[in-house]
Every structure is written in C-alpha cells, then in structure tokens.
C-alpha cells in the first residue's frame with residue numbers, strides 16, 4: 001500500500017494540546033506518513049506542550065514575533081506556507097480550532113488544492129466581532145474544509161445551517177478531553193506553593209476583544225475580590241501577550257493572596273484546575289476541560305461558542321463587566337447550594353475517544 005502524507009499543523013498552545021492525541025494516534029497507522037508542521041505562532045507555549053507529549057515538529061516556521069499584528073502574521077505565514085506545501089505535496093492537511101494559523105493554512109491549502117480536515121469544526125457565536133478574530137477564522141476554515149470534525153451535535157447543526165453537506169461532517173467529540181484524560185491519569189503536580197487550607201480561584205484571560213477597558217474591568221474585579229476575601233487564594237498564570245501581561249501586573253501584583261505566574265505547563269495546569277474551587281476564564285479550552293473535572297466556570301466573555309456546558313448549568317457567562325463578574329464570583333464563593341449545582345462533573349465535549357474517530361474517518365478514506 002502506498003503511504004499517504006498527512007500534515008498535522010500546530011500554531012498555538014491550544015492547537016498543540018488538542019492536536020497531540022490525533023498525532024499520536026495517526027503515528028500508529030501504517031498507511032500514514034505523518035508530518036508535523038509547527039507554524040510556531042506561539043513559541044515558548046507551543047514548545048512546552050510538544051515536549052510534554054513527546055512531539056517533535058518536522059517543519060518549524062518559527063513565525064512568532066513580539067506583540068504580532070494579525071495582518072503581518074497572516075501575510076508572513078501565507079508566504080512561508082507556499083514553499084512548504086510545494087515541497088511536501090501532502091495528501092491531506094489537518095488543522096485544529098480557530099486561530100490565525102488555522103485560517104491561513106486553510107487558505108493556502110485551498111490555493112494548492114489540498115484537502116483539509118478541520119478539527120473542532122462548527123463552533124459559532126454568529127457574531128464576527130466576538131470572539132475576534134476567531135469567529136471569522138473558523139467560518140473561513142469551515143468554508144474550505146473537506147472533512148469537518150465537529151465536537152458536538154450542536155456544532156454539526158451549525159455546519160448544516162451553513163450548507164455543509166451532512167456526509168462531510170463527523171461528530172467526534174473534542175480531542176481536548178482525550179488530552180485531558182491522558183494527562184490527568186498521570187496525576188500531575190502543580191508545583192506552585194499554595195496554602196492547602198485555603199480555597200483556590202484559578203484565573204486565565206487572553207481574548208483580543210477584551211483588550212483595553214474590558215480587561216482592565218476584569219482586573220479591577222479580581223483585585224476587589226482578592227481584597228474582600230483574604231481567606232481565599234487566587235492563582236493567575238498570565239498569558240505572555242503584552243496587552244494582557246502588563247495590565248495584569250499593573251492591577252494585581254503585590255496582593256498577598258494573589259499569585260501571578262508565568263503560563264503553567266500543561267500537566268501542572270491540569271493539576272491547578274483539579275485543585276481549584278472556582279475557575280474564572282475566557283479560554284475556550286478551559287471551558288471544555290473544567291466541567292469534566294467537576295469545576296464551576298465563570299466565563300469572562302459576553303458570548304460563547306461552547307453553549308453545551310452553559311445549557312447544562314456548569315458554566316456561566318459573566319462578561320467583562322466589573323459588577324457582574326465581581327457579584328457572580330462572590331455568590332459562588334458564599335452560596336454552597338449554588339456551588340454544588342455547578343460542580344457536577346459532566347463532560348459535554350468528549351469521552352476521550354475523539355482522536356480515534358478522526359483517524360478512523362481518514363483511514364476509511366485513504367485505504
């Protein structure tokens with residue numbers, strides 16, 4: 001049997017985490033010549049994840065620049081991809097999620113007439129400005145993809161609404177749960193000194209649409225919460241984007257019960273989620289992982305493309321409004337019955353077998 005070249009693309013931290021189970025599964029397929037392309041839209045955060053999963057990119061475009069703008073990132077990437085696709089001549093390319101890497105690779109593959117498999121397809125808020133630019137990125141990738149690996153029935157319905165043929169949509173669950181279960185089974189350690197007697201509020205935030213005043217409001221609310229609740233400790237691994245890092249440090253550094261740290265490696269971050277009492281986040285991946293670990297999540301955004309956990313009552317949208325994020329967090333800290341109703345331990349986004357469903361589809365197509 002002639003082997004088929006499949007390029008798996010990773011650009012940022014969440015892509016590396018969610019693509020890892022697919023890469024590991026594909027590498028066991030005798031028909032597949034797996035090539036790993038790192039655009040390295042993220043540098044350090046991507047390398048951390050690859051090292052953890054034992055993934056070694058075959059091609060590394062090393063594209064990241066400090067405080068990169070969307071247009072220059074896209075333009076530079078598109079040019080680099082031309083050479084790669086011409087040299088590699090892949091039979092298919094897999095992308096994951098909704099980053100600039102995903103949108104740009106989908107476009108480059110379209111120009112080269114190479115079929116694309118879009119993992120985590122069909123997430124929609126139906127609002128191009130929220131999240132920005134991710135909604136546009138995934139709509140474009142969705143227009144160009146050959147295989148749409150939708151995590152949920154809801155995401156399948158979104159794609160059908162956009163006219164994607166049913167036969168091109170495969171509901172697989174989200175590979176983030178594969179990665180989570182693989183990692184949680186190793187019982188990772190947090191390695192950040194915390195007081196075991198105190199409840200922990202874990203925070204992450206990095207969304208572009210929150211930059212400026214909304215993010216300052218989030219930080220103000222966090223500062224007030226920390227001051228009002230001296231017996232609660234806060235841990236915030238800060239995203240390295242300067243638009244986030246500088247403001248977070250301006251508002252939150254120096255509070256006695258608030259730990260600001262560098263991004264945690266993936267396994268220690270899972271340990272932090274397991275240790276947390278409540279999670280405040282605007283991250284997509286964390287909204288998927290935390291419910292599976294039984295942790296209530298308050299989402300620091302006005303909209304989410306992941307409505308399933310909200311509908312099941314384990315995730316709540318609180319926006320970037322000062323009063324609302326403050327009040328909702330305080331209520332969850334004070335009201336035990338409210339807390340128990342949100343700490344159910346359900347996993348609407350996957351069962352740990354998403355990667356094998358994706359690989360099965362490709363195997364059946366190519367062999």
Ligand code: UD1
Pocket residue numbers: 012013014041042043044045046064065066067068070073098099100101133134206208240241242
């Ligand atoms: C990107 C994605 C976003 C995703 C997020 C995951 C786009 C437009 N945005 O946002 O969808 O949710 O990744 O984290 O695709 N930086 C470092 N080291 C790193 C990574 C980033 O210093 O390892 C800094 C650099 O200054 C870089 C900046 O962060 O220029 C922004 O990185 P970029 O990938 O453009 O945007 P994110 O905000 O990380």
Ligand code: UDP
Pocket residue numbers: 013014017176204206237262263264265266267269270282283284285286289
């Ligand atoms: N994560 C991590 N270290 C951290 C914060 C998050 O490893 O300090 C992981 C988290 O478990 C999840 C992923 O990063 O799997 C989410 O990435 P991010 O929030 O950067 O992007 P998004 O999911 O919003 O696109």
